[in-house]
Amino acid sequence: MELKPKLTRRNFMKLAAMMGATAFLTTYKSEIVKAVSEVKDYWHINWLNGAACTGCTISFAQASEPDLVQILTEITVGTSGLPIALPDYMETIHPASGSLAERLKDERWAQGTPGRRVLIVEGAVQEEGYCTIAGKDFRDHLKEAGEVADAVIAVGQCATYGGIPAAKPNPTGAMGVSEFFKEVGINKPVINIPLCPVHPDHLVLTIAAVMIGATPDLDEYGRPKAFFGKNMHDEICPYRPYYDRGIFTRRPGEEGCRYVMGCKGPITKTDCALRKWNMHISYCVETNMCIGCSEPGWPDKFSPFYKPVASLPAVLGVDFGTLGQGLLGAAAAGIVIHGVKRAVTSGKKEEKEE
Template identity: 65%
Template sequence: MKLTRRNFVKLVSALGASAFLTTYKSDIVAALEENKDYWHIAWLNGGACTGCTISFAQTADPDILQILTEILVGNSGLPIVLPDYMETIHLASGSLAEEFKEKWKSGKAGKRILIVEGVIQDPGYCVIAGKDFREHVLDAVRYADAIIAVGQCATFGGIPAAKPNPTNAKGLADFLKEEGVSKEVINLPLCPVNADQLVVTLAAVIIGAKVELDDYGRPKMFFSTNMHNDLCPYRPYYDKGQFIETPGEGEGCRYKIGCKGPVTWTDCPLRKWNNSTSYCVEAGAPCIGCSEPGWPDKFSPFYEEVPNLTSAIIDPTKLGTGIFGATLAGIGVHAVRRSLRRRKEVEENE
């Protein structure tokens, strides 16, 4: 199938970003080369651990070298994701780096994408080049044609916003709303952000493909599937009532060690990290729900069973205790729920 703006998002959703990038890389390159406007990128870092920058720098399919040198936009001769300004991995530093930021604001040759990593805090907690981070953000937002918040911190506040939150840390969208700014923010949560999601989102913005967002500003192409019901490879163990009791030991559902999959919407099992090597659950840990608002407070303790997160229809802790009917009920309910969901999706698309 030929890649177009209209089917861009559908193909990403159907294939997963890694398979999509591999299959349609040449089409993406062609679409970007046809684009008349070069999109300049400024990447700002607030209060965070810089893990999202590291995740992006470790992009493997296509790898970071390909992104920076091979995929060019229009007749600019410039690559798709080489930021004009990026504090942590920019070659320039000091006043020269700040000059690049000012050039980005001028927008003399193309449109502008603003990427924000990390929380926004009360004045005085994060100062860069003698100016509070809040001012940097508000100034850049004025000029941005598209805004992307990457990672749990920049989207929903993450660990810096956890109780007692002494710096009044918050995500970008909440900060802009507080400041009376109504510009749309594309939220790419997870801790850290998944590099595939970022690269695909940038490509979609640049070629003009509409990125449909959910109620939390997350692209539906990445965050419309339930971790537990739709994608978890350990779901069959749940239906059989087979659970592991200690992280990393044995085979089984991770519910008893605190898995938050039933209330988590993400496609991590399709995407994974580090060249699609693994992700939390596959490594033996529970899903900690880092794609969701309210994380980490609403999902803590990470390694303790949380009964109120399970299905109200069947108690998974009672599965596997010899009640064969309960196991069948769990499987049956799961099948019915999937069937209803598919029917709803078909009706919505008609």
């Protein structure tokens, strides 16, 4: 008897949200491959790099389920026989180089060329003059590509919200793709997949969703709700029972909640705790703590990293919307505040003894 629900365009992202990106990819791999192979049009991919460390490219290359070889050899789009994610243009891996690479990109991306186009952007957009590729400003590359794209995906914290290049004092005027599009009058939605770096499962699933027409439902910051709809601290952190009992770590490696160390889980929406990294082995909170890289305003809004989140909702473990719901929350808050105080006090005592 078949226990798993049938995969359709409608429930594609819903199932991804329920199961977590990685489990969804594993469970529905053959159905996803089939759905992509039935797509009518071939989708050209243009992957542009602005102000970035190329970490998102590396992360994508380390995809594990499916891995990059499977992506390039087993998942073909429509009747083209071509892989789902073989960018026509991607500086770090495309086989052509120099003027040939630029010419091929322009030809395949030009209006009138058969197929549809998905633009993937890695890295922030800076003011004119700071990033020039093949003699042309990155802003012009991006504007031209954005104008003809059928779908736009910004990957990683820098392309989504500006990331580290946009940190104070932001000397190059760095910003994310949506902000740049607003500035130059391109009025089309940008699917923001943040994190530093982007998670390959998020990206592979989003590309597949776009191609089969299962457009992801986005939150107010342009993020797919399927991946970024949950507050990590309130909904999915396995260390939450420690928080509720007031057991806090002060150093990586100790057992307990990382709140006192400065964990930003209480103000971060992401599915990291379910999905994890590197073949589902571990994630930031397991090895240290969350620094909030899925959120707009990062890193400034989350600095200093090693300081507990100060706002009231985070301290109470509930948001303002649920604060009025009764005494239960207040009682829990009392336990938590007591726990936090106890941990901070015992830490001070330890420091004196050292």
